[in-house]
Amino acid sequence: MKWRYLGTSRIRSSLITVPVLVLQFLTACSEQTAPSDPLTSIQVWGGIGQSARAGETITAVFVVRNRTGPAAGASVGISIVSGGGQVRPAQGLTNTDGRIEVQWTLGTEARSQRVKATAGPGLVATLDATVLNGGPPWSLTGFPSRLSGFRGSVVDSPAAVRLLDATGFPVEGESVTFSLASGDGTLAGTTTLTDSNGVARLGAWRLGLGVGTQSVIATAGSLTTTLDATVTAPPLPQLNIEIRSYSVPSWEVSNAVSAAKARWETIVLSDLPDVTVQSKLDPSSCPVNVGESIDDVLVIVWFGAIDRESWVLGEANVCLARAGSGFPLVGWIRVDAEAILKWGFELEEVIEHELGHVLGLGLGTQWAIRDAGDSFMGDAARQAYRLAGGTYPATCGGWVGTGLCMGYPPVDPWSEHWDETVFGRELMSQVASIGPEPLSAVTVAAFRDMGYVVDETRASPFHLSSFLAALTPAEHGRFVDRVQVLPPLYVGADGRIVP
Numbered sequence: 001m002k003w004r005y006l007g008t009s010r011i012r013s014s015l016i017t018v019p020v021l022v023l024q025f026l027t028a029c030s031e032q033t034a035p036s037d038p039l040t041s042i043q044v045w046g047g048i049g050q051s052a053r054a055g056e057t058i059t060a061v062f063v064v065r066n067r068t069g070p071a072a073g074a075s076v077g078i079s080i081v082s083g084g085g086q087v088r089p090a091q092g093l094t095n096t097d098g099r100i101e102v103q104w105t106l107g108t109e110a111r112s113q114r115v116k117a118t119a120g121p122g123l124v125a126t127l128d129a130t131v132l133n134g135g136p137p138w139s140l141t142g143f144p145s146r147l148s149g150f151r152g153s154v155v156d157s158p159a160a161v162r163l164l165d166a167t168g169f170p171v172e173g174e175s176v177t178f179s180l181a182s183g184d185g186t187l188a189g190t191t192t193l194t195d196s197n198g199v200a201r202l203g204a205w206r207l208g209l210g211v212g213t214q215s216v217i218a219t220a221g222s223l224t225t226t227l228d229a230t231v232t233a234p235p236l237p238q239l240n241i242e243i244r245s246y247s248v249p250s251w252e253v254s255n256a257v258s259a260a261k262a263r264w265e266t267i268v269l270s271d272l273p274d275v276t277v278q279s280k281l282d283p284s285s286c287p288v289n290v291g292e293s294i295d296d297v298l299v300i301v302w303f304g305a306i307d308r309e310s311w312v313l314g315e316a317n318v319c320l321a322r323a324g325s326g327f328p329l330v331g332w333i334r335v336d337a338e339a340i341l342k343w344g345f346e347l348e349e350v351i352e353h354e355l356g357h358v359l360g361l362g363l364g365t366q367w368a369i370r371d372a373g374d375s376f377m378g379d380a381a382r383q384a385y386r387l388a389g390g391t392y393p394a395t396c397g398g399w400v401g402t403g404l405c406m407g408y409p410p411v412d413p414w415s416e417h418w419d420e421t422v423f424g425r426e427l428m429s430q431v432a433s434i435g436p437e438p439l440s441a442v443t444v445a446a447f448r449d450m451g452y453v454v455d456e457t458r459a460s461p462f463h464l465s466s467f468l469a470a471l472t473p474a475e476h477g478r479f480v481d482r483v484q485v486l487p488p489l490y491v492g493a494d495g496r497i498v499p
């Protein structure tokens, strides 16, 4: 206050005194706030490499320097960068050694956590800490909160639980066991360990045949939680497969075609939109006329030799697919009925297999977007595969990366069928087998993954261990089929070809 008083009085008294006034002002100023050297750095001084449980408090020390050494009285702001938690103080001054000590209570939001200290523009130091495995398990919660499915089908998404400690931090490596609480369903992969997020997933849950609510109970130590599924009946079958034969089939062939068509129409239930074809097509690759209305899938069937030198029994192609969804509109199959009967195969099974391709297994948009090369990445198929005895390949070694190591059913990358060495006699493996070729729940579930409404209770009983490839006589192991030998055209809802 002294300088202000002097200044005003001298201004009033005389203009000559102005230089003196300025000098006095500067002198007075320096007495009030001592000019310090500019700050040059802030660094972590103590507390590197600490680990503690969430909710515990650790100490961090930062040091601030100027050109001559540690800077006393420097203002430092402290804040959490990641992990949640708290710091005290959030703002403070360095002591005479240029240091500031911070109490850091670790949060529950991340395993690796970070705080930062700021002493001015560009002067920032960060310190990391690691949260140790959480305390004892405290809470077990199931998710998703709502599961559903048709009776006899696998649930719509994998049932899972999350295990947390009292501070809300994930508990890793704890055993969780799932068991049926109500309903006559089937489970697979019922005992599993929580991962680093505290999550444990039930391998598979096929619902029982009743409708209403069915439940599983998950247990981790003394904690339990219940997961409910809402179970409904599937709708009535609505898929119509129209068969058009190119030649007059024998009674035997005609019966086999009817049976195969009926089989698929009770498994795949979807009603696809009718389409009236408005574009002219090449009759040699897709024999459909302009103005023809198709509900839901038209399949043209040829019977005759295909390629006996290469042991080809059948061929399947979609020549006209629906733009957008990729579902088929017109397909054709070729079946060497004479060779099939001569070698003792079931004609109905071969036709069923080829119709399966036309509907989308191994070809088309919906298959392609889930095809990881070595596996089919659909969650319904994964659960059905697990229930059929499917396991992770030994080569995965605990490392989860590719589709196979995530438990998805294996695919033969060369032929776009289920892997013959795993699925053996299943209907949609490539090599034809003598005797029953079950249309498994894995195949039905794959159609569900591809976007069809399906009835999984219509699948044939199938377990991988009972249908190994070795059961197929060696001399029959060479009979195969071919899929999508010509690329499809795509048609819009207006019946015109989409470029």
Ligand SMILES: [Zn+2]
Pocket: 353, 357, 417, 429, 430, 481, 482, 483
């Ligand atoms: Zn095939």
